[in-house]
Each structure stands twice: as C-alpha cells, then as structure tokens.
Amino acid sequence: MGLFGNKKKQLIGLDIGSSSVKICELQITGKGGSQHYRLQKLGIAVLPFDAIVEGDIMDSNAVATAIRQVLAEQKIKARDVAISVAGQQVMVKKVTFPLMSPAELAESVRWEAESFFPAGQGLDAYALDFAVLEERPADGNMDVVLVACRKDKIEAYLSCVAMAGAKPVLVDVDVFAIQNLYEIGAGEGARDEVVALVNIGAQFTNLTMLVGRKSLFWRDIAWGGHRFTDKLMEDWGISREAAEQLKEGVSAEGRTPEEVEPSLSAISDSFADELGRTIDFFRSSFKVDRLDRVLLSGGSAKVIHLPDILGERLRVPVDRLDPFQSVDVDERSVDPAVVRDIGCTAAVAVGLALRQVGDR
Ligand SMILES: Nc1ncnc2c1ncn2[C@@H]1O[C@H](COP(=O)(O)OP(=O)(O)OP(=O)(O)O)[C@@H](O)[C@H]1O
Numbered sequence: 085m086g087l088f089g090n091k092k093k094q095l096i097g098l099d100i101g102s103s104s105v106k107i108c109e110l111q112i113t114g115k116g117g118s119q120h121y122r123l124q125k126l127g128i129a130v131l132p133f134d135a136i137v138e139g140d141i142m143d144s145n146a147v148a149t150a151i152r153q154v155l156a157e158q159k160i161k162a163r164d165v166a167i168s169v170a171g172q173q174v175m176v177k178k179v180t181f182p183l184m185s186p187a188e189l190a191e192s193v194r195w196e197a198e199s200f201f202p203a204g205q206g207l208d209a210y211a212l213d214f215a216v217l218e219e220r221p222a223d224g225n226m227d228v229v230l231v232a233c234r235k236d237k238i239e240a241y242l243s244c245v246a247m248a249g250a251k252p253v254l255v256d257v258d259v260f261a262i263q264n265l266y267e268i269g270a271g272e273g274a275r276d277e278v279v280a281l282v283n284i285g286a287q288f289t290n291l292t293m294l295v296g297r298k299s300l301f302w303r304d305i306a307w308g309g310h311r312f313t314d315k316l317m318e319d320w321g322i323s324r325e326a327a328e329q330l331k332e333g334v335s336a337e338g339r340t341p342e343e344v345e346p347s348l349s350a351i352s353d354s355f356a357d358e359l360g361r362t363i364d365f366f367r368s369s370f371k372v373d374r375l376d377r378v379l380l381s382g383g384s385a386k387v388i389h390l391p392d393i394l395g396e397r398l399r400v401p402v403d404r405l406d407p408f409q410s411v412d413v414d415e416r417s418v419d420p421a422v423v424r425d426i427g428c429t430a431a432v433a434v435g436l437a438l439r440q441v442g443d444r
C-alpha cells in the first residue's frame with residue numbers, strides 16, 4: 085500500500101487526531117459534471133489527553149477503543165477506511181525534475197528523498213510516495229510532490245485501526261485531505277488567488293499554500309489548541325477540563341468565558357505571529373508577493389475571535405471553512421445539530437471520505 089493508496093471505491097474517512105477520532109462517510113450522487121456528495125455518517129469520539137503525543141500513539145488500546153466506539157455508534161458496516169498522518173515525521177515537498185520516464189522518476193525521487201531525512205536515517209526507516217503534479221513540456225520540466233513518513237509511525241496507526249476491526253486501505257496526509265475538501269467547494273472564485281488553508285488541531289496546525297488551484301507548499305506547525313488550554317490553566321489556576329469548557333464558551337470552576345477572553349486573545353496573537361512567519365517564509369521561497377485569503381478549519385478554528393485577530397494581524401480576510409458547504413446533509417441519517425456542532429472539526433475526516441484514488 086502506497087502512501088496515496090490505490091483503491092477506487094468510496095472509503096470511510098477516519099481522522100485519528102490527538103484529541104479525538106472523527107469519522108465520516110459520504111455517498112456520491114449524480115454523475116460527471118453534476119457530481120454531488122451526500123453525508124451519510126458523521127461521528128466523533130474523544131481520546132484521553134495523552135493517548136497521542138506529538139503525533140505518536142502512546143496508548144494504542146485507547147485509540148483502538150475510540151475507533152471501535154465511533155464505528156459502533158455510527159453503525160458503520162463498510163469497514164474499508166482512509167486514514168491520514170501528520171506531524172513532524174511526515175514531510176511533503178514539491179520538487180521540480182526534468183521531464184523523464186516513470187521509471188527514471190521513481191529512481192530520481194529516491195535520490196532526492198535522501199535529503200529529507202535526518203542524519204543517519206534513510207529510506208529503510210521511511211515510506212516514500214510521489215505524484216506528478218504537472219508536466220511542463222514548454223520548459224522541459226515536471227513538478228512532483230514527494231511524501232515521506234516514518235514507517236513505524238504508519239504501522240502504529242494501521243495497527244490501531246486493525247485492532248478496532250476496520251481495514252485501512254489508504255494512508256493520506258492531513259494537508260492533502262484539507263486541500264481535497266477545499267477543491268470541491270472552491271468553485272469559480274479560486275482562479276489565481278493566493279490562499280492559505282490552515283487546519284488548527286490540538287497539537288498541530290496543518291498549512292497548505294495554494295496559488296489558484298496549484299498547491300506549492302505544505303507544512304505541519306507544532307502549534308495547536310493545547311496552547312490555549314495551557315494558558316487558561318496557568319492564568320486562572322483551573323483544571324484542564326475547566327479550561328476546555330471555557331474555550332467552548334461554558335463557565336467552569338467559577339470563571340466565565342468573558343473573564344478569560346484576554347488569555348485566549350493573547351494566544352491568538354502569538355499564533356498570528358507563528359503563522360505569519362511561516363507564510364512569509366513561503367512567500368520569499370516561492371516569490372509570491374500576495375496573500376488573498378485564509379481559510380481556517382480544525383477544532384481550534386472555533387476559538388472565539390481567532391479569525392478576527394488573524395485577519396487584523398495578517399491584513400487579509402480570514403474565514404472558517406465549512407466542510408459541509410458542498411455536501412448535502414441527509415437528515416434521515418445525520419442530525420443537522422450534530423453537523424453544526426462538529427463543523428470545521430470534521431474537515432480532515434470529510435476530506436478523507438472524499439478521497440478517490442486516481443485524483444492525485
Ligand atoms: N468550540 C471550541 N472552541 C474552542 N476550541 C475548541 C472548540 N472545539 C474544539 N476546540 C479545540 O480544538 C482542538 C481539537 O481540534 P481537532 O479535533 O481539529 O484536533 P485533533 O485532530 O484532535 O488534533 P491534532 O490534529 O492536532 O492531532 C482542541 O484543542 C479543542 O480544545
């Protein structure tokens with residue numbers, strides 16, 4: 085099984101995040117140009133705080149139990165799932181090669197990939213995959229995306245899914261899942277806009293930079309919602325559980341959301357700095373002089389005032405990405421209140437459920 089997989093049928097999207105497991109099943113309706121997606125199943129199961137740390141599974145039983153729970157709750161029968169990996173042991177990079185045959189490219193990619201890996205580690209420790217983004221006969225070059233991930237990390241994720249009784253048939257990368265989701269909803273407006281897709285989870289932020297429909301840069305930043313939680317615990321002397329409640333706008337341990345808001349805004353400010361630095365790095369590396377729009381997803385996109393603070397600091401429009409914007413919600417099988425509640429937290433799971441291999 086390659087990192088991109090090789091299966092044709094519709095898969096169940098299973099996002100194993102560090103704070104929760106999210107599952108999504110879509111059905112394709114219509115044909116050809118009028119193809120639509122309908123939401124069949126959507127579920128979430130919270131993980132214990134330290135079950136996954138910095139993208140590494142520490143407690144595989146807890147992760148398998150959460151997967152089993154969410155599959156059972158959603159009564160999901162088809163067990164072929166698409167999962168994804170993210171974090172510092174996953175590298176995604178665009179590389180330009182001279183036009184060459186597929187066999188020559190496979191060999192060149194292996195050489196190029198060696199520069200990815202930390203000293204002393206090589207292809208034996210990493211799974212490697214690649215896909216041609218664009219062939220440019222006019223200048224004799226081709227753009228290729230290379231993906232490498234530590235094999236032991238992939239194996240740990242696969243074994244949890246198997247322990248839960250499901251069959252992983254595709255391993256994707258969070259940034260690609262988000263990009264796939266964006267592409268079904270982006271429509272006409274996207275022409276040559278420079279867009280940052282920013283998925284803010286609990287431990288990581290997955291960033292994709294697009295110019296028009298072309299993605300040029302991917303980066304997982306070790307920054308997530310835990311920063312807000314830690315700050316609230318520190319500033320207000322409250323428990324982790326209370327901090328999580330306050331983040332969601334619910335009073336806890338004698339504190340109100342209004343009272344603790346300055347702590348959240350301080351962290352949003354520092355996130356704006358971090359994101360701004362990475363986007364500046366992208367702009368100087370790729371000689372892109374603009375940024376037109378930022379689209380936020382992930383659970384931490386829900387932090388109060390975060391879009392406004394980012395918008396002010398980066399001086400661009402910042403919106404939340406609605407994963408269900410271009411998906412029909414089947415009210416017979418999914419409660420619309422659940423869909424609203426999970427919202428942008430489901431972005432990776434929905435992106436994975438879309439994934440049809442072949443559209444690399
Ligand atoms: N309504 C809300 N307001 C503020 N923060 C929220 C809200 N809902 C969820 N979060 C935060 O979002 C984070 C979880 O987001 P998400 O589910 O995208 O992360 P994950 O996929 O589990 O983690 P990661 O991808 O980083 O491993 C948590 O830090 C959680 O506190």
Ligand SMILES: [Mg+2]
Nearest residue numbers: 101102285432
């Ligand atoms: Mg996540």
